[in-house]
Amino acid sequence: MTTTSQFRPQPPAVLVLEDGTRFAGDAYGATGTTLGEVVFATGMTGYQETLTDPSYAGQIVIMTAPHIGNTGANTPDKESSKIWVSGFVVRDPSRVVSNFRAETSLDDELEVDKIVGISGIDTRAVTRRIRSGGAMRAGIFSGDDLTLSDSEQLEVVRASAQMTGLSLSAEVSTREKYILPAEGVRVGTVAVLDLGVKTSTLRYLSARGFDVHVLPEDVSSDDILELAPNALFYSNGPGDPGASERHVEILRDALRAGIPYFGICFGNQLLGRALGFGTYKLPFGHRGINQPVLDTSTGRVEITAHNHGFAVDAPLEGISESSEGFGRVEVSHYDLNDNVVEGLNCLDIPAFSVQYHPESAAGPHDAMYLFDRFRDMVIARNNQSATPNNAGDDN
The missing domain is CATH 3.40.50.880 (Class I glutamine amidotransferase (GATase) domain)
Known part of the structure; x- marks a missing residue:
């Protein structure tokens, strides 16, 4: 399957970290608000297996590889019945799906499972922030939820559950x-x-x-x-x-x-x-x-x-x-x-x-x-x- 995504202009989105750091970008996947512990994954391949791994429940996953989505998505590579991550952060989403096994695009898959994501941000900078400050809570805000002020968004993030002590x-x-x-x-x-x-x-x-x-x-x-x-x-x-x-x-x-x-x-x-x-x-x-x-x-x-x-x-x-x-x-x-x-x-x-x-x-x-x-x-x-x-x- 080789298709070119019909990239329409995406609404703005923002990633807000618990320490108050903000990264502005574009909505990717579904729009809205999602909360979770922000973590980074260093694999250059296997993004679909990551997304559908139940171990990532409650986490907003940052992909450190810059270009994500070029092989699309397919049913055989799923590790479970759905995407489990709380949110998804990438730098450059692929405009082209080019793989003979692909059944759909990654962004379509994210929308189907209502996963709120963000693209177009410097994922290296976010990763360095986490490496320095440690894993922390975060939120992605897009669509109508961008009407919240910066301080209100940060308050929502800091009121969310911490992973320590959490049974999932x-x-x-x-x-x-x-x-x-x-x-x-x-x-x-x-x-x-x-x-x-x-x-x-x-x-x-x-x-x-x-x-x-x-x-x-x-x-x-x-x-x-x-x-x-x-x-x-x-x-x-x-x-x-x-x-x-x-x-x-x-x-x-x-x-x-x-x-x-x-x-x-x-x-x-x-x-x-x-x-x-x-x-x-x-x-x-x-x-x-x-x-x-x-x-x-x-x-x-x-x-x-x-x-x-x-x-x-x-x-x-x-x-x-x-x-x-x-x-x-x-x-x-x-x-x-x-x-x-x-x-x-x-x-x-x-x-x-x-x-x-x-x-x-x-x-x-x-x-x-x-x-x-x-x-x-x-x-x-x-x-x-x-x-x-x-x-x-x-x-």
């Missing part, structure tokens, strides 16, 4: 349980707690032989234990892990029951809390598809996709003891830019997690092996359970 799982999770059947040789059943799961995650689990049972976030420990899954998976998702204590307790129950566990992103933070570690808010977070992470067991550097504003507070070196009684724990991965914990590995129970996104559909795919590691861990656990206690006993 109920907003992004499925309402009903559903199942994806295993592909190929069946390994078993994995219960996926949907805290904002991406479509690619479910596909990759199914492709590795799991019957994937996707569960709403309001399930109980009893619901999961009655399912008797061969494994448990916690997905990515938005919000503060400190506000999800119920999910932490459910995970502790599952770990005590010996259920193998794999967590991604939010699932890594919740494993950390289940083990007894704390979590904290990063100054401006990690977002993009170009983050270098070191695997401490191999010394290999992986280029990875990230989207997180919180992290686990655990020592990078040596082995720690879980204060919740789950044995020894080590940091398996950490970010080479700022030494943030990017993975946990339990040495005495079958559980591990990573903070980044091995399922990143837009790439990179350096960490895809983690899904194979999860499958192998579950197979080993299944074989161990199937082996009689007296196996090899000749008496």
Whole structure:
């Protein structure tokens, strides 16, 4: 598909940061007012996967790449049923959609999902502001809402919710349980707690032989234990892990029951809390598809996709003891830019997690092996359970 957008003059818009900084530009997508935590994503591709990632709920996303929208939008690349970002900020929206897979333009997609955006501003300047001042609340105002004075707009921004202490799982999770059947040789059943799961995650689990049972976030420990899954998976998702204590307790129950566990992103933070570690808010977070992470067991550097504003507070070196009684724990991965914990590995129970996104559909795919590691861990656990206690006993 190659089309030239009918670029009609766009009404003015303004991005207002919590610290009072203002950036004037043009409306992009829907017009109106939107509020959220303003963050920046450093990927040069994959904007559609970013927009439809439920982890971005509650956030106004700035794309640091200057030219956005040239490949349009299509249904197969969606990571969920809709766009989740609160707002979208770009410098130069593409006038041309030129990709054989494109079904529509990005600006049309934004309008359909009523996403208020802004274009034509210096996104480098906004990014530098966030890097200096940290992630902060912001608002985009366009259309009739530009009648508010500068001080009134700033007051609206400062009255909005902060991400710290905010629980968003109920907003992004499925309402009903559903199942994806295993592909190929069946390994078993994995219960996926949907805290904002991406479509690619479910596909990759199914492709590795799991019957994937996707569960709403309001399930109980009893619901999961009655399912008797061969494994448990916690997905990515938005919000503060400190506000999800119920999910932490459910995970502790599952770990005590010996259920193998794999967590991604939010699932890594919740494993950390289940083990007894704390979590904290990063100054401006990690977002993009170009983050270098070191695997401490191999010394290999992986280029990875990230989207997180919180992290686990655990020592990078040596082995720690879980204060919740789950044995020894080590940091398996950490970010080479700022030494943030990017993975946990339990040495005495079958559980591990990573903070980044091995399922990143837009790439990179350096960490895809983690899904194979999860499958192998579950197979080993299944074989161990199937082996009689007296196996090899000749008496």
